[in-house]
Amino acid sequence: MTRMIFVNLPVTDLGASMAFYQALGFENNPTFTDETAACMVWSETISVMLLTHDKWRTFTSRPIPPATSSEVMLAISCESREAVDDMNEAAAANGGTADINPLQDLGFMYNRNLADPDGHVWEAMWMDMAAMPTDT
Known part of the structure; x- marks a missing residue:
């Protein structure tokens, strides 16, 4: 298997974040997208997982930093x-x-x-x- 990276990011508004990343040139992979998460593909080996705050909290109990950090x-x-x-x-x-x-x-x-x-x-x-x- 080719090595890949999936960057996981907590987002406050999944739809707005998807639109933002699409405007930057990322493509949505609907296979890994639902109402709590969206997979945005940059290349064959780089994807960004946009996760609602509730979904993020299923992975970690660490606090989500403020947008100013x-x-x-x-x-x-x-x-x-x-x-x-x-x-x-x-x-x-x-x-x-x-x-x-x-x-x-x-x-x-x-x-x-x-x-x-x-x-x-x-x-x-x-x-x-x-x-x-x-x-x-």
Whole structure:
């Protein structure tokens, strides 16, 4: 079996969160979606499970952090600098927050940070490995 990652996120409004992630380019997998959870697919190996708070609490008794907190920053690669910009703009237009941290442009690497409607932080990034500086 191919190694995969499923990122589980507690959300306050499942429908709004699904719409947000679809606007960013994720696709819904209806096989793993019901009224308490939605599987949003980024690639063949990366999926995000959006879980209502009640569903989340069936997995852990740890508290759900407030939307103003950052526990992790999830970085996902994009195909181009323009795709990074498009994702950031889609976040702002669909209930999220764009540019929660300063834009980073190192020439060979470009990223922008955004937050979903529940405050989960994502780093949309693009990197040109051929242009990456090397030590000589």
